[in-house]
Amino acid sequence: GAVVSQHPSRVICKSGTSVKIECRSLDFQATTMFWYRQFPKQSLMLMATSNEGSKATYEQGVEKDKFLINHASLTLSTLTVTSAHPEDSSFYICSARLTDSYNEQFFGPGTRLTVL
């Protein structure tokens, strides 16, 4: 149980276009989901916390107009990278919190974004 999926797993886009990444909790409801960014050989950096039915909370230094997050249902959160540029190329990982799960987060497999 507690499986989180992400789609797509890889995406290549042209500079200036927008890309949407989906994060789904497959077998549980997640009131809270998280979006991370991971650069090569580095740790996970929290970008934002996504709460179902409310606005996401962004970490300091993360542009909310650049990285749009929507958590429209208890099983789906989306991250849209708007007007992507090469410096946005990275590995994006989502996670979902299982209610009453000792704060444990279950992670999706990640999305590799390459902006040309």
Next chain:
Amino acid sequence: AQTVTQSQPEMSVQEAETVTLSCTYDTSESDYYLFWYKQPPSRQMILVIRQEAYKQQNATENRFSVNFQKAAKSFSLKISDSQLGDAAMYFCAYSPGAGSYQLTFGKGTKLSVIP
């Protein structure tokens, strides 16, 4: 703000031997959770073990165990009978108690297993 420090960027262990990965953290909270996550080359984050701060007993999951020293704010991971499949990045993570569910990660330790 909470910080998590992993002072060993890389470690190696012989197959079947035991290795200990270090982690220290800084917090003013008394109630919190600690985790070790594994990230193999596939980059899928996998929970290895977790520890609730209010529990004095060290958590154990098969070959994985922790040494939780609350006063010293230390949370090391011991891997016994190391296997080739244990080779991965290991991240120590901290989460506050009730009301906040964010994870703060350390920089990670890359573990290599030598056949």
